[in-house]
Amino acid sequence: MSYYQQAFDVTSLPSWRALQEHRLAMQNFHMREAFLSDPGRFDEFSTSSCGLFLDYSKNLITPETRDLLVNLAREAGVEQAARAMFDGEPVNASERRPALHTALRRPVGDSLLIDGHNIMRDVHAALAQMTDIVGRIHNKLWRGYSDRAITDVVNIGIGGSYLGPELVSEALLPYTQHGVRCHYLANIDGSEFHELTARLNAETTLFIISSKTFGTLETLKNAQAARTWYLASGGSEERLYRHFIAVTSNIPAAIEFGIREKNIFPMWDWVGGRYSLWSAIGLPTALAIGMANFKDLLSGAYAMDCHFRREPFENNMPVLLAMLGVWYGNFWGAQSHAILPYDHYLRNFVKHLQQMDMESNGKSVRQDGSPVSCETGPVIWGGVGCNGQHAYHQLLHQGTLLIPADFIVPVVSHNPVADHHQWLYANCLSQSQALMLGKSREEAEAELRAKGLPEAEVKRLAPHKVIPGNRPSNTLVMETLNPSRLGALIALYEHKVFVQGVIWGINSFDQWGVELGKELGKNVYGRLTSYEAPPAEDSSTQGLIDYFRGRHRG
Numbered sequence: 001m002s003y004y005q006q007a008f009d010v011t012s013l014p015s016w017r018a019l020q021e022h023r024l025a026m027q028n029f030h031m032r033e034a035f036l037s038d039p040g041r042f043d044e045f046s047t048s049s050c051g052l053f054l055d056y057s058k059n060l061i062t063p064e065t066r067d068l069l070v071n072l073a074r075e076a077g078v079e080q081a082a083r084a085m086f087d088g089e090p091v092n093a094s095e096r097r098p099a100l101h102t103a104l105r106r107p108v109g110d111s112l113l114i115d116g117h118n119i120m121r122d123v124h125a126a127l128a129q130m131t132d133i134v135g136r137i138h139n140k141l142w143r144g145y146s147d148r149a150i151t152d153v154v155n156i157g158i159g160g161s162y163l164g165p166e167l168v169s170e171a172l173l174p175y176t177q178h179g180v181r182c183h184y185l186a187n188i189d190g191s192e193f194h195e196l197t198a199r200l201n202a203e204t205t206l207f208i209i210s211s212k213t214f215g216t217l218e219t220l221k222n223a224q225a226a227r228t229w230y231l232a233s234g235g236s237e238e239r240l241y242r243h244f245i246a247v248t249s250n251i252p253a254a255i256e257f258g259i260r261e262k263n264i265f266p267m268w269d270w271v272g273g274r275y276s277l278w279s280a281i282g283l284p285t286a287l288a289i290g291m292a293n294f295k296d297l298l299s300g301a302y303a304m305d306c307h308f309r310r311e312p313f314e315n316n317m318p319v320l321l322a323m324l325g326v327w328y329g330n331f332w333g334a335q336s337h338a339i340l341p342y343d344h345y346l347r348n349f350v351k352h353l354q355q356m357d358m359e360s361n362g363k364s365v366r367q368d369g370s371p372v373s374c375e376t377g378p379v380i381w382g383g384v385g386c387n388g389q390h391a392y393h394q395l396l397h398q399g400t401l402l403i404p405a406d407f408i409v410p411v412v413s414h415n416p417v418a419d420h421h422q423w424l425y426a427n428c429l430s431q432s433q434a435l436m437l438g439k440s441r442e443e444a445e446a447e448l449r450a451k452g453l454p455e456a457e458v459k460r461l462a463p464h465k466v467i468p469g470n471r472p473s474n475t476l477v478m479e480t481l482n483p484s485r486l487g488a489l490i491a492l493y494e495h496k497v498f499v500q501g502v503i504w505g506i507n508s509f510d511q512w513g514v515e516l517g518k519e520l521g522k523n524v525y526g527r528l529t530s531y532e533a534p535p536a537e538d539s540s541t542q543g544l545i546d547y548f549r550g551r552h553r554g
């Protein structure tokens, strides 16, 4: 029986109980002392692969902790689960589908049979189709209705059909080619549409309607609005095909919208939306950075796939990150995880990870429908450093919550300005150091005395200056952020999320929770726009409907 068919309770595994006991033994563990007593701690707890260097020495762990966490991963069947995922078994059990985003980055020549069909042919045919359109747009062979070349591409899509491509095209801005500008239109908020189109010229704008289902409300509404805008701006129905293309698995719906079949790029139900940036959903990215860079992105991710499959768990980056997350979430009561990239180009990384992690592991039943018996996915939050230091880092340092953090920083900047990058890197390191070291009462008092403050002032101020320290973090370092390292970085987190899902026994590839809001949204819309509709189920919702209708009466 495959792992996704089993209803095992992870908390009953011997390795889980061993970790519970170990947690008690670690109650008084202090990283500051651990670093003092072991000069080799950094070497012991750091590793590198695929152009990424991971320092995980600033964690509440000993070698024994790592052994126990790795034992848990083994006992929970992570290896078998990974094999099932890579081989295309229906690991998304509730939807009876495989989750084969890893196939999207496998090299030419590989084959992978799903229901007797070699999907690698489809993957590489789609890449060829992408190469063709990217070439035609870059070489100005694809022209708009007035025969002018395309300068701006607008991706209309939301969730996975937006966050991944946006992350990649922003992160790889230094690799932009042929001056094609990428824009993203996701929200149904008319202000977003207005602000974007005000900056565009319909003659030179290409819209990509990116929707796996071609049924997502926000995307379809924006697509209709874009079409109306194009026609109102002088575009013709006959040449609409030059301005609207689609990426979808719902070909009839795209044709119905008016897209020519040969301008529809494929998506497949074996790729989850939040894992789809590697497919034709990444077309806006490919248009921005060119196919060679896009393929480098894929090969970076593929390198991480190989690392994840082959490397022993003790040295396996996704497994280590995942099990550290389990350690804090399930044994130390951490409820959130901060992602702190010290790189302007990674400023959208948190947004992408929020969907990747929280839509995947925000679950409370196991694969077989039985309730979980432990906490599952944490809240993922954060933002780009140093900005966060002047905002929410205060809570990381002195708040009452334990919040593990991942610092991510390149050692080389794309844009050196004086000594800015040295300062940026210094800030990144000093934040993780401060979280770990903290400041004791004695140190705080000594510091105040050294400033010549009277003893009463020293006593008054010292408690406010104490920083508990012992707060865990990982640091991921790389050379300049390039396509292949970015691919490896994103794939690292995909596999981290996967491993955690396996530990908790949940399905990381469905997202039923988002459906109720969509259904209720239709009901509320009906009540906002029609007086015939029956009242809402609750007085709060009805009161707010009345408030809106009061403003829009007549």
Ligand code: F6P
Residues within 6 Å of the ligand: 158, 159, 160, 161, 210, 211, 212, 213, 214, 215, 216, 219, 273, 274, 359, 511, 514
């Ligand atoms: O509502 C959630 C969701 O289904 C995501 O999982 C998905 O990435 C997003 O909507 C967009 O879906 P689609 O690509 O089908 O428009």
